[in-house]
Amino acid sequence: MQGWTFDSSRPIYIQISNEIVRRISTGIYAAGEKLPSVREFALEAGVNPNTMARALSELERLGLIVTERASGKYVTTNTEVLLGLRKELINQVLSHAISELENLGLSREQIIDALHNYANERSV
Amino acid sequence: MQGWTFDSSRPIYIQISNEIVRRISTGIYAAGEKLPSVREFALEAGVNPNTMARALSELERLGLIVTERASGKYVTTNTEVLLGLRKELINQVLSHAISELENLGLSREQIIDALHNYANERSV
Amino acid sequence: MQGWTFDSSRPIYIQISNEIVRRISTGIYAAGEKLPSVREFALEAGVNPNTMARALSELERLGLIVTERASGKYVTTNTEVLLGLRKELINQVLSHAISELENLGLSREQIIDALHNYANERSV
Amino acid sequence: MQGWTFDSSRPIYIQISNEIVRRISTGIYAAGEKLPSVREFALEAGVNPNTMARALSELERLGLIVTERASGKYVTTNTEVLLGLRKELINQVLSHAISELENLGLSREQIIDALHNYANERSV
DNA sequence: GTGGTCTAGACCACT
DNA sequence: GTGGTCTAGACCACG
Numbered sequence: 086m087q088g089w090t091f092d093s094s095r096p097i098y099i100q101i102s103n104e105i106v107r108r109i110s111t112g113i114y115a116a117g118e119k120l121p122s123v124r125e126f127a128l129e130a131g132v133n134p135n136t137m138a139r140a141l142s143e144l145e146r147l148g149l150i151v152t153e154r155a156s157g158k159y160v161t162t163n164t165e166v167l168l169g170l171r172k173e174l175i176n177q178v179l180s181h182a183i184s185e186l187e188n189l190g191l192s193r194e195q196i197i198d199a200l201h202n203y204a205n206e207r208s209v
Numbered sequence: 210m211q212g213w214t215f216d217s218s219r220p221i222y223i224q225i226s227n228e229i230v231r232r233i234s235t236g237i238y239a240a241g242e243k244l245p246s247v248r249e250f251a252l253e254a255g256v257n258p259n260t261m262a263r264a265l266s267e268l269e270r271l272g273l274i275v276t277e278r279a280s281g282k283y284v285t286t287n288t289e290v291l292l293g294l295r296k297e298l299i300n301q302v303l304s305h306a307i308s309e310l311e312n313l314g315l316s317r318e319q320i321i322d323a324l325h326n327y328a329n330e331r332s333v
Numbered sequence: 334m335q336g337w338t339f340d341s342s343r344p345i346y347i348q349i350s351n352e353i354v355r356r357i358s359t360g361i362y363a364a365g366e367k368l369p370s371v372r373e374f375a376l377e378a379g380v381n382p383n384t385m386a387r388a389l390s391e392l393e394r395l396g397l398i399v400t401e402r403a404s405g406k407y408v409t410t411n412t413e414v415l416l417g418l419r420k421e422l423i424n425q426v427l428s429h430a431i432s433e434l435e436n437l438g439l440s441r442e443q444i445i446d447a448l449h450n451y452a453n454e455r456s457v
Numbered sequence: 458m459q460g461w462t463f464d465s466s467r468p469i470y471i472q473i474s475n476e477i478v479r480r481i482s483t484g485i486y487a488a489g490e491k492l493p494s495v496r497e498f499a500l501e502a503g504v505n506p507n508t509m510a511r512a513l514s515e516l517e518r519l520g521l522i523v524t525e526r527a528s529g530k531y532v533t534t535n536t537e538v539l540l541g542l543r544k545e546l547i548n549q550v551l552s553h554a555i556s557e558l559e560n561l562g563l564s565r566e567q568i569i570d571a572l573h574n575y576a577n578e579r580s581v
Numbered sequence: 582g583t584g585g586t587c588t589a590g591a592c593c594a595c596t
Numbered sequence: 597g598t599g600g601t602c603t604a605g606a607c608c609a610c611g
Contacts, residue, residue, distance in 0.1 A: 093400060096595065111314045133596055174313055179327045182306035189298055190235045193328055200324060203303045204317055220601060247584065257603045262584075276465060279583050279611040344586060359562045371599065381588045386599075403596040403598050422561055427575045430554035437546055438483045441576055448572060451551045452565055468610065505611055 088131015101130055101140035109149060109160055110171045117162045120150065212255015225254055225264035233273060233284055234295040241286045244274065336379015349378055349388035357397060357408055358419040365410045368398065460503015473502055473512035481521060481532055482543045489534045492522065 091100050108114050120141075121129065127137040141158060144150045148166050152158050161167065186196045215224050232238050244265075245253065251261040265282060268274045272290050276282050285291065310320050339348050356362050368389075369377065375385035389406060392398045396414050400406050409415065434444050463472050480486050492513075493501065499509040513530060516522045520538050524530050533539065558568045 097402060107312055175323055178306050178309045182302050185302045188231060199299055278469060355560060384587060423571055426554050426557045430550050433550045436479055447547055507611060
């Protein structure tokens, strides 16, 4: 009843969309699997069904999910899309982080160093 | 005369604020240095003075800049704040990226591998 | 229609902010209760909506109120914050007054005496 | 060389004025005593002479200090003014604090209790 | 000239 | 309808 957790700085439908992308890319929702109905999903997330519908339509636009008339929404079986998704997400995160760090004046080597330092500090 | 460039997905005053933080953290604006006046800054960035004032007041709240009445705004001389800033920014970027990648199911080792791969792909 | 009353020596948004804090701390606005919309509030106080928004954003920064996207602003349900608020306000007033009186050369005993004298003078 | 300390939320000349009032009311500057020159005072406080002059003119307006042409500024010898000053300052502080506490819903008895509690907490 | 505040009015995304 | 953001323009205290 408590729903998913959102931060108020970004639109909720974007955050929902991201979460579902994550679930698909990590296989929590497998290729061809039927997704919960909009109402169920909305209930689980604790949001207005309109908001959930908007999030799902974003994913449909990306080709990640498909709607079968009067049956429901399914994860696409287009393996190309699914295979590309995870790699694309990873590259997005990396390129964003790297450009920010370069903005702060770090070279490629320093970035790699910083990552190792960070990992060590946290793991100790 | 064409001002700084902003992306429309986030508030302009946040982006201005970030840019100035970057300039301070990289030493473009040194400790104790007088900043351009709000009006000048607004002109340079191509925004309304109110918007610039809002961005600067954020930085003042963070203790990064101080206001001398009727004289102007200055980068803080509190070296502790300044020394911590760059490291904090770097860690923010890293921790954010790492948590997103872990969310996508990558282990620490895989993250480091991905970074190396990414760097190699781009540098070739 | 005549709005709240403000003294011109301090920013209006501060005075608004204080008034609302007072209302929350005294239970006029209860925990979890929906606040009037920014526009309503502005009308009631007789100020520009922007000014009211600024006052409210101060309270949000303090964690006293939270914003639900496209729904409105609510008094926080964080009882810890709310329970601490009144006591903190009282202590602020007391410590400020005491430090000023000590500045004027009064000892703790003299301060208590002065308070009793003051109360008696006024109540007679 | 470091001057007096001011908080940036209120005009500096007001804060200077308050400090000098405090010094007079506590006898640091006695009745009829010659005050430092504006320049000396400004140097000591670390402010612009204009600012110090403005602060002193406030005190002259209140009748607390008098200017002897070509000689300097002196604390008034009007004992009535001086005797009334301290009491007035004390009453100002008290009435301000009391009205704020009543605003928060405390009765006179509760205010006195709160003061005792506060004094005890801090003295333990 | 400096920053701070306030108003007026507009547009926008979100739910 | 809700809050958030931005612009434009004005006035003011301060130093």
